[in-house]
Amino acid sequence: MIEIRNLSKTFDGKQVLQGIDLTIDKGDIYGLVGVSGAGKSTLLRCMNGLESFDSGDVIVDGVHINRLNKKELRYFRSGVGMIFQQFSLLERKTVYENILFPLKCFKSKMNNVDQRIREVLELVELTEKIDVLPRQLSGGQKQRVAIARALIMNPTILLCDEATSALDPNIKQSILELLKKINRELGITIVVVTHEMSVVKGICNKMGVLSGGKLKAAGSAQDIFLNMPDLLDDFMGEENYRDDTSHHQKIKLEIIQRNGENDDILSRLAIETGVKFELVWGGLSKYSDSIAGALMIRIHDTELARIEACLDKHRVEWRKV
Numbered sequence: 001m002i003e004i005r006n007l008s009k010t011f012d013g014k015q016v017l018q019g020i021d022l023t024i025d026k027g028d029i030y031g032l033v034g035v036s037g038a039g040k041s042t043l044l045r046c047m048n049g050l051e052s053f054d055s056g057d058v059i060v061d062g063v064h065i066n067r068l069n070k071k072e073l074r075y076f077r078s079g080v081g082m083i084f085q086q087f088s089l090l091e092r093k094t095v096y097e098n099i100l101f102p103l104k105c106f107k108s109k110m111n112n113v114d115q116r117i118r119e120v121l122e123l124v125e126l127t128e129k130i131d132v133l134p135r136q137l138s139g140g141q142k143q144r145v146a147i148a149r150a151l152i153m154n155p156t157i158l159l160c161d162e163a164t165s166a167l168d169p170n171i172k173q174s175i176l177e178l179l180k181k182i183n184r185e186l187g188i189t190i191v192v193v194t195h196e197m198s199v200v201k202g203i204c205n206k207m208g209v210l211s212g213g214k215l216k217a218a219g220s221a222q223d224i225f226l227n228m229p230d231l232l233d234d235f236m237g238e239e240n241y242r243d244d245t246s247h248h249q250k251i252k253l254e255i256i257q258r259n260g261e262n263d264d265i266l267s268r269l270a271i272e273t274g275v276k277f278e279l280v281w282g283g284l285s286k287y288s289d290s291i292a293g294a295l296m297i298r299i300h301d302t303e304l305a306r307i308e309a310c311l312d313k314h315r316v317e318w319r320k321v
């Protein structure tokens with residue numbers, strides 16, 4: 001369990017984290033999201049003592065990490081794995097040597113090192129690459145080695161800083177599946193810093209939204225997606241626009257559904273227009289005699305006319321945002 005209490009941090013007099021209160025339970029896959037500069041990486045680094053802070057507490061499994069001396073902090077860090085966007089592998093060392101590295105760094109007295117290295121390589125499904133150099137690996141394979149290296153010390157927590165941001169969509173998906181497996185099979189708590197909503201939706205049960213160094217919301221990922229879409233708006237735009245800044249347009253549909261009317265509008269849009277749209281968020285609420293819902297989809301601007309015609313045909317109330 002990671003407990004963060006009233007955490008504040010400045011860099012050169014600039015406040016980058018302010019009064020953060022956050023609890024991450026054992027077994028969570030917790031997403032930390034926010035726009036660039038919101039303080040996500042700094043907060044993550046405070047969790048394993050890589051970054052000091054000005055005030056507040058970070059308590060990991062009952063240990064106040066700001067009260068640890070240098071030696072104790074080193075020991076504590078050996079139980080917290082971390083992976084990064086750029087993999088940070090030793091380029092002149094083989095996969096085997098890369099995974100061995102933390103054991104050397106932390107002067108571990110682990111028995112059966114060879115066997116243990118093979119075990120973690122098997123877990124990340126990369127056994128056949130044991131003797132190759134990182135430059136002979138794809139991005140996804142490099143991240144698998146980085147994950148194996150993070151797991152070699154038997155951590156209870158794995159911190160991931162934009163770990164899938166540099167990967168192609170299919171490879172990204174396979175790494176997310178691997179993180180889920182690690183969480184499920186080894187019971188490791190995972191904290192994921194990301195700017196990608198698809199990552200949070202794909203694997204996180206809980207999330208925290210940071211903005212300007214403050215925690216704007218924290219809790220069930222599903223609840224935040226469904227109930228606080230406005231909070232995520234800017235940041236979802238950012239993810240989308242990173243791929244293509246000029247051609248996407250968001251349409252927000254506010255659909256009132258009484259007696260089940262229009263509850264199939266998404267299927268109709270897909271079938272009747274053939275437009276491949278992205279469902280950004282959606283929520284339904286039950287009122288005394290009706291159900292009202294709102295949906296937001298994102299489409300390419302050239303497809304607006306087709307979508308508009310279909311919505312008007314079905315008399316769906318909507319507006320553009």
Ligand SMILES: Nc1ncnc2c1ncn2[C@@H]1O[C@H](COP(=O)(O)OP(=O)(O)OP(=O)(O)O)[C@@H](O)[C@H]1O
Binds near residue numbers: 011042195
């Ligand atoms: N070592 C540092 N020295 C000075 N300022 C820093 C340092 N590290 C981070 N900052 C500043 O702290 C703020 C938060 O940075 P941080 O990297 O935590 O944000 P982030 O949300 O992870 O952003 P990104 O998604 O771009 O990585 C930024 O204004 C950044 O410039």
